[in-house]
Amino acid sequence: xxxEITITTGLDLPMEGAPGTEIRQRxxxxxxxxxxxxxxxxxxxxxxxxxxxxxxxGKLARRKDLPEFFVRSPVAGKVKEVILGDRRSLKEIVIESxxxxxxxxxxxxxxxxxxxxxxxxxxxxxxxxxxxxxxxxRPFNHIADPAVKPKSIFVNGMATAPFRPDAHVLAQGKSxxxxxxxxxxxxxxxxxxxxxxxxxxxxxxxxxxxxxxxQVNYFDGPHPSGNTSTHIHYLDPIxxxxxxxxxxxxxxxxxxxxxxxxNYPNQQRILLAGEGVKPEARGYLDVPTGMRLSDVIADSxxxxxxxxxxxxxxxxxxxxxxxxxxYLYDQGFVVLPEDTERHxxxxxxxxxxxxxxxxxxxxxxxxxKLFSFGTNTRGSRxxxxxxxxxxxxxxxxxxxxxxxxxxxxxxxxxxIAMGILETDPEDFALCTFIxxxxxxxxxxxxxxxxxxEQEGF
Amino acid sequence: MxxxxxxxxxxxxxxxxxxxxxxxxxxxxxxxxxxxxxxLTPPDTTKGMTHVRDAVxxxxxxxxxxxxxxxxxxxxxxxxxxxxxxYSGIExxxxxxxxxxxxxxxxxxxxxxxxxxxxxxxxxxxRKHEINEGFLVTGILFPLTLPPTxxxxxxxxxxxxxxxxxxxxxxxxxxxxxxxxxxxxxxxFFAHAKDMTGEIWASAKDGATGATPLGLGAAFGGEGLNVxxxxxxxxxxxxxxxxxxxxxxxxxxxVIPILLGAAxxxxxxVGSWRIMTGGCVxxxxxxxxMNLMPTQSSAGGEVVQMTTWTQIPFLYHFVMGSFLFGIVFxxxxxxxxxxxxxxxxxxxxxxxxxxxxxRVTNPGFPEGVMLAILFMNVMAPxxxxxxxxxxxxxxxxxxxKFSYAKG
Numbered sequence: 113x114x115x116e117i118t119i120t121t122g123l124d125l126p127m128e129g130a131p132g133t134e135i136r137q138r139x140x141x142x143x144x145x146x147x148x149x150x151x152x153x154x155x156x157x158x159x160x161x162x163x164x165x166x167x168x169x170g171k172l173a174r175r176k177d178l179p180e181f182f183v184r185s186p187v188a189g190k191v192k193e194v195i196l197g198d199r200r201s202l203k204e205i206v207i208e209s210x211x212x213x214x215x216x217x218x219x220x221x222x223x224x225x226x227x228x229x230x231x232x233x234x235x236x237x238x239x240x241x242x243x244x245x246x247x248x249x250r251p252f253n254h255i256a257d258p259a260v261k262p263k264s265i266f267v268n269g270m271a272t273a274p275f276r277p278d279a280h281v282l283a284q285g286k287s288x289x290x291x292x293x294x295x296x297x298x299x300x301x302x303x304x305x306x307x308x309x310x311x312x313x314x315x316x317x318x319x320x321x322x323x324x325x326x327q328v329n330y331f332d333g334p335h336p337s338g339n340t341s342t343h344i345h346y347l348d349p350i351x352x353x354x355x356x357x358x359x360x361x362x363x364x365x366x367x368x369x370x371x372x373x374x375n376y377p378n379q380q381r382i383l384l385a386g387e388g389v390k391p392e393a394r395g396y397l398d399v400p401t402g403m404r405l406s407d408v409i410a411d412s413x414x415x416x417x418x419x420x421x422x423x424x425x426x427x428x429x430x431x432x433x434x435x436x437x438x439y440l441y442d443q444g445f446v447v448l449p450e451d452t453e454r455h456x457x458x459x460x461x462x463x464x465x466x467x468x469x470x471x472x473x474x475x476x477x478x479x480x481k482l483f484s485f486g487t488n489t490r491g492s493r494x495x496x497x498x499x500x501x502x503x504x505x506x507x508x509x510x511x512x513x514x515x516x517x518x519x520x521x522x523x524x525x526x527x528i529a530m531g532i533l534e535t536d537p538e539d540f541a542l543c544t545f546i547x548x549x550x551x552x553x554x555x556x557x558x559x560x561x562x563x564x565e566q567e568g569f
Numbered sequence: 570m571x572x573x574x575x576x577x578x579x580x581x582x583x584x585x586x587x588x589x590x591x592x593x594x595x596x597x598x599x600x601x602x603x604x605x606x607x608x609l610t611p612p613d614t615t616k617g618m619t620h621v622r623d624a625v626x627x628x629x630x631x632x633x634x635x636x637x638x639x640x641x642x643x644x645x646x647x648x649x650x651x652x653x654x655x656y657s658g659i660e661x662x663x664x665x666x667x668x669x670x671x672x673x674x675x676x677x678x679x680x681x682x683x684x685x686x687x688x689x690x691x692x693x694x695x696r697k698h699e700i701n702e703g704f705l706v707t708g709i710l711f712p713l714t715l716p717p718t719x720x721x722x723x724x725x726x727x728x729x730x731x732x733x734x735x736x737x738x739x740x741x742x743x744x745x746x747x748x749x750x751x752x753x754x755x756x757x758f759f760a761h762a763k764d765m766t767g768e769i770w771a772s773a774k775d776g777a778t779g780a781t782p783l784g785l786g787a788a789f790g791g792e793g794l795n796v797x798x799x800x801x802x803x804x805x806x807x808x809x810x811x812x813x814x815x816x817x818x819x820x821x822x823x824v825i826p827i828l829l830g831a832a833x834x835x836x837x838x839v840g841s842w843r844i845m846t847g848g849c850v851x852x853x854x855x856x857x858x859m860n861l862m863p864t865q866s867s868a869g870g871e872v873v874q875m876t877t878w879t880q881i882p883f884l885y886h887f888v889m890g891s892f893l894f895g896i897v898f899x900x901x902x903x904x905x906x907x908x909x910x911x912x913x914x915x916x917x918x919x920x921x922x923x924x925x926x927x928r929v930t931n932p933g934f935p936e937g938v939m940l941a942i943l944f945m946n947v948m949a950p951x952x953x954x955x956x957x958x959x960x961x962x963x964x965x966x967x968x969x970k971f972s973y974a975k976g
Contacts, residue, residue, distance in 0.1 A: 349968050351969075421620055423618075425621055426620075426621075427619065428618060428620060430620065446620075450614055452612040452613075453612070454610050454612050455574075455609065456573070456608065457608065458610035459607070459628040460628070460629055460632055466624035468624040468625045469623055470630075470837065470838055471837050471838050472630065473629070475624060485621040487614040488610075488612070488622070489615055489622050490622045490625075491611070491625070491626020491629075492606060492611050492613065494699075494743065495743025496743055497630070497742065497904055498839075498903050499906070499908035500903075500908060500909060500910045501838070509964055509967065511956075511957060511960050514908065514909060529961045530960070541618065544617070544618075544619040545621060545622060546625075547623070548623070548625050548629070549626075549743075550622060550626065552617045554617055554618040554619055555618075
């Protein structure tokens with residue numbers, strides 16, 4: 113049984129800097145870093161000290177609230193440095209690779225064999241290896257809690273936000289790992305496992321469209337048709353009290369690789385795209401997990417001040433490439449030029465160069481043109497004035513204005529009744545984008561979700 | 570052009586420290602910010618999870634409303650000149666009328682902007698918030714709702730009331746409950762009723778009073794006369810009122826400039842077509858309902874003549890008085906209107922209904938649209954509340970369809 117759903121609301125940003133489908137290799141260079149801090153809201157206890165030797169797959173840190181969960185090393189070598197962050201939280205562990213094949217292995221399964229395996233065994237291997245960290249749970253979008261069985265599992269294979277990686281490129285040459293990962297997921301829930309793909313990819317005839325044992329669904333329409341919240345809303349919506357797990361195709365592949373080979377995965381495929389990347393460097397990279405970002409993007413960026421974004425343009429985090437490396441959870445980066453240019457009377461000049469979704473500006477009438485998007489705010493922050501416009505930029509059954517107001521006022525009960533538990537801050541990114549008052553909806557929603565999680569419901 | 574821009578940028582950088590904390594003109598920072606952001610777009614970059622922004626900001630949205638009001642303003646100036654010469658009994662050419670009209674109207678607009686702007690800046694400085702662009706709209710919307718014969722001190726008092734009581738006491742643009750321009754007009758309407766309604770042009774000709782067709786119509790209706798016929802006898806036909814060379818408030822007499830403004834607002838997405846359509850639907854339905862009212866009553870065996878004001882065709886309601894102007898420019902103010910899209914429909918329809926109820930059942934207040942909009946401004950949060958409750962109910966019903974996973 114598979115569903116085909118068409119979304120009519122939303123907006124695809126006509127953005128310059130789209131990548132090709134070429135896949136390049138980056139070889140390891142310099143030390144490798146592991147970032148326990150990538151798992152937000154989770155506290156870790158460090159198990160190693162400077163100078164300790166670790167094997168590939170060796171234990172580096174342990175979760176305080178779930179002691180069976182370990183952060184593991186993608187390479188064999190010596191611990192060079194343990195870096196602490198705010199409030200002495202464990203931020204980063206730097207490992208100097210020694211090139212040895214010192215390897216701590218995990219249990220292996222065959223693609224079909226895993227269907228007859230015990231769910232507990234698979235789950236405990238995922239917890240033990242730390243790859244449980246790739247599984248997220250809704251509501252609140254944090255690491256899945258293995259103690260609660262989800263009512264269904266959603267795998268996102270879509271890329272409507274600029275520029276999320278194309279799942280079909282990520283899965284190229286990895287069909288066994290993908291299918292094994294999907295099979296493993298079917299053990300973890302009594303409900304269905306949904307694999308959600310773009311309707312345009314229906315004819316691809318690859319390991320994704322032909323995936324078995326899961327329900328393959330197709331979504332059509334502009335962004336946010338590719339957001340996980342959209343898929344959940346249309347296929348198996350969250351009623352307060354429900355738990356669903358969510359993953360992306362890249363996560364399923366990594367889980368499949370671990371279960372297939374028994375080796376802790378040390379390579380991952382990421383996308384580097386955006387206008388700030390030189391055209392010839394835009395595309396997919398096979399990189400070692402934990403490689404320094406400044407090495408990954410070396411010689412790839414355009415001249416001028418650029419912003420490196422972990423995630424995508426609409427929902428990502430601006431990062432300093434010298435301070436960070438490839439996270440386990442990473443699947444793509446976008447680079448945009450920092451735009452601080454001031455325009456004379458730009459607030460009313462009829463621009464054709466800056467994209468707008470509002471028909472007040474000539475650029476909104478131009479079809480089939482790609483625009484250059486800088487990071488400029490294009491105006492200053494004001495009180496919210498226009499109303500009712502945001503509803504056509506969400507694919508969920510929401511009244512954005514009253515929901516946002518309830519969130520600002522801290523009326524969590526009202527917000528829950530209006531459906532906030534079905535959402536993630538990324539679902540409001542288009543509202544943030546189009547808002548003439550330059551309101552940051554993502555911040556409002558994430559603060560409200562944090563408050564609800566803290567208060568309970 | 571580039572050099573000019575760079576010069577400004579340099580100059581601003583030079584003087585900016587004077588307006589920062591500890592600077593000489595620290596208190597005037599909102600003024601500096603306003604002119605800085607007016608000349609040059611801000612150099613700020615995005616923070617948070619969404620890294621790009623749309624090219625449109627609130628300045629452009631607000632200014633679009635001002636642009637949409639320009640046809641009404643231009644027509645209003647010409648018409649003011651026309652009425653001036655008409656009632657002074659002097660023959661005048663086109664240019665004389667335009668010149669005289671601008672001479673009458675521009676001081677009103679400038680007074681409104683100057684006095685209202687002063688309050689806006691004062692509040693911005695004291696409250697330490699930025700100067701809101703919403704004032705660009707209020708400052709021109711208010712004069713257009715006034716008769717051209719209004720005294721300038723009345724304009725100043727009116728706009729002060731509108732800006733301070735209608736908006737700033739609530740916290741400025743975005744927080745107000747009532748439309749500030751309409752609040753200002755309502756204040757003048759009740760405080761200076763004689764100067765706001767009825768016979769506004771002191772006439773040099775016998776018999777011509779300069780009363781608005783709406784005021785005349787209500788009076789004829791009260792006497793049991795055929796309203797449309799009596800109006801036509803005095804030169805107020807449907808098409809003359811459509812054309813707009815009629816006595817009335819500056820911006821509202823002609824239909825075509827208002828429709829032009831409506832087109833600008835709807836196409837640009839700045840004004841809500843739901844409110845406008847809803848208002849027209851409500852007006853038409855109620856006017857037709859009113860047509861069904863009897864004109865004679867035979868209660869107690871005696872035949873009593875009742876008002877024939879109920880009998881005018883609904884199309885007349887569009888061209889008489891300010892309904893179109895109100896529903897296009899006033900009711901669509903997103904801050905004081907209902908915020909949900911369903912709510913906007915209800916809000917619009919009820920404005921149409923209340924306009925006719927006030928106009929027809931209470932000839933003492935022939936201009937119903939102002940009261941209707943203010944009344945619905947107050948009711949808008951209640952409409953939104955019920956829309957949200959219905960939405961929640963509907964949501965829960967939809968979610969329950971998927972209850973298989975819950976067993």
